Amino acid sequence: MRLSTRGEYGVKAMIDLALHYGEGPIALKSVAERQFISEHYLEQLIASLRKAGLVTSVRGAQGGYELARPPGEITVGDVVRVLEGPIAPVECVDESQEFSNCTHSESCVTRIVWKRLRDSITQVLDSTTLADLSAEARKMQAREAPPMYYI
Amino acid sequence: MRLSTRGEYGVKAMIDLALHYGEGPIALKSVAERQFISEHYLEQLIASLRKAGLVTSVRGAQGGYELARPPGEITVGDVVRVLEGPIAPVECVDESQEFSNCTHSESCVTRIVWKRLRDSITQVLDSTTLADLSAEARKMQAREAPPMYYI
DNA sequence: TTAATCCCGACTAATTTAATTGGAATTCTT
């Protein structure tokens, strides 16, 4: 029940982009540095996110990446699905499969829990947007660096 | 976000044992056959479940395994934790770790979703007992083989 | 005594993960 680093890093990077949304293209190098992720590895991940239409890119010097939509319109579920594949604790409750592909009737019993689990996972991931999380990030930053009161 | 076959098979096997609870020890071979699982592989899984105190074993001919407690007192979460390890979508929200081990403050933002996700996963897994699932299994069986009405 | 069963440890092939490497193409700045 673990995400791989693809999902983990991908969400971090997307929040980073959300925090800079509206500032024009952000270089991947700077994202990688702030989030302590290998730049080359992050390149692979963002390539998937670009192909999936979640980010846009600008090539050349001063280029970089931007969210393709406002942070409020991209959910963690969107990002995780691109980087980790369809959300399904076991194959037979894969959300992208229409038909039940249980080969054995016994499986159908366990299928009940796995479906409930899948739905509860998607509920959380699909109801959390990048805007929600960057708002939290800003709150935290405020707490970390409190206002200074001069005499 | 996938369970390995350890968790998947383990839950199947435990439901099988739940369906035979009270009948004395059940040979692993029969469980493996009913659930279409390699017996040798299942042996490894049940060894973990035995060491964790979820099943008891009886050696020798006519031996086998039984649930250590009534099906209503064993949850899917119990089984999954033994076979898959602590429930945590990412390491930094590992339920078995007391302290926050986020090395980077940035992580703390994503941590919010992962915690919510973890809690929603545990909520589902810990609220479903083997008794719940074997009740469902019996319902299904009844539907599969409906009563015959003679003229 | 024999067959059925649990118990144990070592081995393995395939797959996945988490990168690394090296370079080509594009574009801004000077």
Next chain:
DNA sequence: AAGAATTCCAATTAAATTAGTCGGGATTAA
């Protein structure tokens, strides 16, 4: 026009994990 900064792309790789297999020892009911 040159150079630097960047995205884009494909191939390679080492380590870990997964999903078993294999072979045999110990225990016990019949």
